[in-house]
Amino acid sequence: MTFSPQLEARFAKMLASYPPGRQRSAVVPMLIFAQDEVGSITPELVQEVARRCGVQPVQVEECVTYYSMLRKKPLGKYHVQICTNISCLLNGGEELWKRACAQTGLGHKQVSADGMISLEEVECIGACSWAPALQVNYDFEHLVTPERLDEILAACRKGDYVEKAK
């Protein structure tokens, strides 16, 4: 498997950053950066990461099943992750989640038929003082009102949500 030149450069740097013989350390960061390019963790990607890090594929697989951001099936182009943990709950996070489900007809970790949008109810994303909060891919959205949520969902469906934190 080959990746974009930027990702190849990142991987080369990554593998060199751990002590000799400790390249297994690169498994998780390599998986998450590769997932962003490939779309999901495919069996070929597991083989490739195992080869590059010098471990058995099953050792990569056991990480894939452990870390919640790693996924075997592709999600939407825009993955909308709504936090409903305590600080967000107190400020209407649950209502946002229900609204997003109703607006899109999607549930937890479901993808729209056109592949544009997917939803996930997530645990604390570290935006507690600006609750309720959500993330679209890696972008944070703070102090989200129902109206702002509708705007975000509409932009995602149309494909013109502007990502800044990629």
Added chain:
Amino acid sequence: MFASNPPLFSNPPHPREVIMLSKRFRLPNSASIDTFLAHGGYQAFRKALEMSPDEIIAEVKTSNLRGRGGAGFPTGLKMSFVPRNSPKPKYIVVNADESEPGTCKDRLLMEYDPHSLLEGMLIAARAIDAKKGYIYIRGEYRYLIHILDRAIEEAYRHGYLGRNILGTGMDFDAYTHSGAGAYECGEESALLESLEGKRGVPRIKPPFPAQVGAFQCPTMLSNVETFCSIPYIVEMGGKAYADLGVEKAGGTKLTCLTGHLNKPGVYELPLGFPVDLLIHDVGGGIPGGRKLKAFIPGGSSCPVLTAKECEGLTMDYDAMAKRGTMLGSGGVVVMDESTDMVKVALRIMRFYQHESCGWCIPCREGTTWLRKMLQRFDEGLGRRHEIAMIGELAKNMLGRTFCALGDAAALPTISIVEKFYDEFERKLNEVSIPVPAPGPFPVLNDPPPLGAGS
């Protein structure tokens, strides 16, 4: 480059804030090395280069700096546990896996002042003779990885990282390492497992990371804010830093005000700050003039306090311990009188059930069982004997797991059941549920009631 808009800090700062860690936040282009150098950056490191490792550790001990990640362990003591004469390489590991519900302070330090983190790492590296440092950062904080990577690059270009730093013969390399979504990886030994490319499950302790840490080598592992505090200690001296706080807890702390508040936000406040002022002055009071019902001082892992227990309370480690809770990570959650505490208990338990790594059975099974039981109460289907059972079950998790996640799930639950018992009583199912006719196989009965019969 991504920047939070509007910014994450209060502007201007609240008059009660003591601006130290956040002193560069409000400068234009604050994350760049030019701004950092123009505002005293790397001066503490230069000073540390003139000091012996023992002198640095002594200053940190004098400063009464305690770990800002949640456990509050004295940082100087932790540094002194690293065996400097060990033939193995020593490592610095920064815990930037900020994921304790209610906590969002490390984001500011990394977004607005990434070089102060590097400076803290460099001083610590000088003290324990480390040659490499890793910043383990949660996967969700991707934009901060880019900011930190750029800061690291700048530091190499300016000779603050790499070989023969500033001509002193010191070598140090710093790297970022992305996680991929696991609260458990904020626990130090699980973080080290994750850093080694494995599932993030905790290690048995002792040995502690200071002796056997990253790659089985001596390691100083601390929170972002702890590392960021070290330059100020070196700069002003341990004594002056200690004087900012209270006895046995020096300095300032970034405090995240969340929940039912008019002005939630991240504020830099001295240790020992009164809770009453925290809520009603800095936090702007509770919306609609409603009354305080419950208070979490430092993230959802801390036992919950009632409004009465908050009277005369101050934000420091020992004062919190006296009231049976913890200062934790500084993630304050304020709940007003409209809050449904059963819902809160359920949401907290859902989190721990989701995040339990599954390594220790009392935690894995206990959180699932408790979540199911709290779910029934939330739906108004609770049974009287189960109120006591929630507390009993949670108490059976305490101290029976490798790491503190089991305790973190149990402690708030125990406190909510004990302090808000009447709310659970209001969720009892008073309608008797018809018992289905026994099928062809024996049917297991409900467990016998604990305490008074139902």
